[in-house]
Amino acid sequence: MTSLSALPSTGYVAPQGKETVADVSGSPSRPVLCSVMSLRSGQEIYGEDDAAEHWYSLISGAAREYALLADGHRRIVDFLLPGDFFGFRARHQHSLATEAIVKGTTVARYLRKSLETAADSDPALGREIRELAFQSISRSHARLLVLGRVTALEKVGAFLVEMADRCSDRGDRVFLPMSRYDIADYLAISVETVSRALTELNRCGTIRFIDKRHLYIVDRDTLDNGFEQPRRTALH
Secondary structure, eight states: OOOTTOSOOTTOOOOBTOEEEEEOSSOTTSOOEEEEEEEOTTOEEEOTTSBOOEEEEEEESOEEEEEEOTTSOEEEEEEEOTTOEEOOOSSSBOSSEEEEOSTTEEEEEEEHHHHHHHHHHOHHHHHHHHHHHHHHHHHHHHHHHHHTOSSHHHHHHHHHHHHHHHTGGGTTEEEOOSOHHHHHHHHTSOHHHHHHHHHHHHHTTSEEESSSSEEEESOHHHHHHOOSSOOGGGOO
């Protein structure tokens, strides 16, 4: 039986700049191959104009999915973390671009037609693909809820909760592999506003920084429920 979970573990590291090939079909007569590659920070996984011929799984590291707007601004629509599948498109061409944001990010790439053919004769695989697509949609819904917060302070707080929930095995410890500029382009606010909001959340004891990339959520209820009396410095 074919299974997309038959991949190297999240601790797997492919040779830098090279691809290896794995068969996830469990069937010698009808193999389903995926290529596994390690990427440098900033290296493109696929571009906006690339044909949507593959689906992808992020094994380790992190990536960002984004669009370049007509005015030249970048809008990040998703951060991809280990275990996330992506690249699902209804059209035959990507409308978004995706690139690694951590050195050594490892990605598995599946030929779309190969998986679709295997799913036609393997109901379990078909269900697995649908579930993965639903998870991708759920991430988009979560982002809409984050952007729906009123103040920038609440948006940044909701973003931290989202990241904590997606790394549930770490409880309220949050790892931020992305830059402050990435967070700003995700939340549609300025990078200065992101920095001030993080500083304010840390100052008032709602979060506690371990270092620039790691922090603890100390008061999750406040981040979940918003601030009853938003501070003037909390930036709209």
